[in-house]
Every structure is written in structure tokens, then in C-alpha cells.
Amino acid sequence: MWKWIQRQSSPKFFYQTCTNLTPWFFWPFIGFLVVGLYWSLVVSPADYQQGDGYRIIFVHVPSAILSMMVYAIMAIAGGIGLIWQIKMAEVVAKVSAPIGATFTIIALTSGAIWGKPMWGAWWVWDARLTSELILLFLYLAYMSLNSAFDNPRTAAKSSSILAIVGLVNLPIIHYSVKWWNTLHQGYSVGTGGLKDPDMQIALALMFVASIFLYVLLVVIKAKTEVLIREQNSRWVQDEVKGVTL
């Protein structure tokens, strides 16, 4: 088992696995996205309170869940890198940050665009919105701390600690609609959430599409990161020479 993990985490093997896996994430992403968009925009009925305006939920909720999930993955991968010194975990943590920040930006902007017709304001200093904005700042802090060091190992160490400390924010975001009396509506998933089965299917499809998108982007970005980190090793030279651009 341990040997298997070590083999998986050797940079060369990791790079090749990423190359092989790319189409396995790209095509499911496209498939789930197309069906999910059809279900979101055509099949799902209008909401009894919010009319057709609620359809923003199908981009807003998956990206908001992903923004938190990616942060958790980033912190855990950073922790694995710290404890077991697995370099590829550091790579996964580092490349996850800009992707998670992008999901956070999508959640915040789609939420603002949804807030305008429903609340009459693009932005309010509500607990949910504020804690999600803090998540964006955590991502930005992680990225700038990571790029502040020349040595990638030192960079990974200090930024992983920041990521782990920032984990505190995740339960705050999740429970903010319960703990405080917020303008933001309650949970969309689970009891008291969406009740129409077509709406649930649409949300599930878009969520799965978002997961595939995340993994696809990790795979692409991790390859770049591995090439740069391992540029002095023999296999990278062979790899680069074999590519025709």
C-alpha cells in the first residue's frame, strides 16, 4: 500500500497519470454541463415565489459548494504535504487555490446578480456574504504567500499552515444562515430546500459538472507546476523534447 502511494506520488508517474486522465474528466464535464444546463433552463419549472429569477441558483449553489470544498481539499492536501512530505500533495494544494478563488468569485457575482432583483441590493453585509468574501481573501492570501518564496518547498510549508488555520471559516460560512438572522435564504439542499424533483436533478447535474470541471483544471494546472518544479530532472527534458509545439 505504502509503496503504491509512493509510486503514485513520484512526479513522473503523477505527470503521466494527469495526461492520461484529462479526457476522462473533460468529456464527462461537457456532458453533465450540457444536460445540466438543459435541465436548469428548460425542464425546471418557474418558482412560485421568485418566478424565473431563481434559475441563478443552478450556477450559484454549485460554485458556492465547490468554493468551500476546494478550500477543504487545498488545506488537507497542504496538510498531507506537511506531514508526509509528499511533493505532489503540495502541487495539488497550490494549483487548487486559483480554481477555488474562481469558484468563490462566481458564487459572489452570481449571488450579487441574484440579490438585485430579489432583495433590491447588489450587496448587503450579511453573515453569509461576508464570510464568503473572507473565503475569497483567504484564497488570495494563500496565493500571495505561496508566490512570495523562491523555494517551492518553503512556500508550500508556510502557505499550508495558513490554509489549515483558515479552515475555521468553512463551518462559519455553512452555518451562517442558521446562527444569524440573515437576508440570505436558507439551505437549498436537504430539508426546507428545493422541493421540485426537476429542480433537484438540475442542481445535482450542475454540481457534478462543477466537480469534473475542478478536477479537470487541477489536472491541467498540476502538469504545468510539475514541469517547472522538476525542470532539472531527466524525464522532464525527455518529455519536453518529445513535444512539438
Add this chain to the structure above:
Amino acid sequence: MTIVEYFSFLPYGKYAFYVWLAYGVSAITVITLFISAKRDHKKALLSLKNKYSRS
């Protein structure tokens, strides 16, 4: 005529502007991230190729 009324000919009527704006902004953001990831990889390959050919 406000911008919201202007776009009300699209599906979803009075919400059309907001719904399509949200979907549009999200699509552009994702596509930008995807293209930049691909471009970064190409750039890295190119610069390494140059580096190795010099040595």
C-alpha cells in the same frame, strides 16, 4: 426604458437580464480560467524547450 426592460424580450421576461447576466459572467470566468491554464502549460513547455536547447 431601463436595461432590465430592454432585455425582457429574452426568455424569463423581467428576470431575463439578471439570469443571463449571471450565466454569462460565470461562463466567461470559467472559459478564461480554462484558456489561461492551457496557455500557461504551453508557455512552460516552450520556455523549458528554450532552456534545454541553450545548454
